[in-house]
Amino acid sequence: xxxPRIVENSPWARLARLKLGTRNVAMxxxxxxxxxxxxxxxxxxxxxxVAHEMxxxxxxxxxxxxxxxxxxxxxxVWHGYYNIPFEVAARAAGERDAHLYAAxxxxxxxxxxxxxxxx
Ligand SMILES: [Zn+2]
Numbered sequence: 001x002x003x004p005r006i007v008e009n010s011p012w013a014r015l016a017r018l019k020l021g022t023r024n025v026a027m028x029x030x031x032x033x034x035x036x037x038x039x040x041x042x043x044x045x046x047x048x049x050v051a052h053e054m055x056x057x058x059x060x061x062x063x064x065x066x067x068x069x070x071x072x073x074x075x076x077v078w079h080g081y082y083n084i085p086f087e088v089a090a091r092a093a094g095e096r097d098a099h100l101y102a103a104x105x106x107x108x109x110x111x112x113x114x115x116x117x118x119x
Contacts, residue, residue, distance in 0.1 A: 004031040012029060
């Protein structure tokens with residue numbers, strides 16, 4: 001499974017992390033996953049998290065930069081972060097698609113999964 005580009009210590013992800021008040025964030029811009037507070041290795045170790053972000057990559061490709069970001073922000077205003085439709089879909093995709101990103105290993109147990117906001 002091809003992964004998009006991954007940027008560690010991203011200033012964009014850092015802004016999102018501060019806004020969300022969480023220790024680590026992955027966020028998608030275009031076909032790039034931006035990380036803050038988490039290394040590439042830690043991120044890739046959680047296939048649920050990778051599958052979640054890959055759904056955002058797909059959404060971004062489907063709606064385009066302005067279409068995605070506009071819908072995302074409106075969804076945030078209308079529904080609150082947790083219930084943004086793109087986030088609901090990405091959480092479902094995380095559960096559904098994690099096996100695609102497990103690199104042949106068993107899926108991690110709940111206590112080894114990333115905790116908190118997935119971005
Ligand atoms: Zn998300």
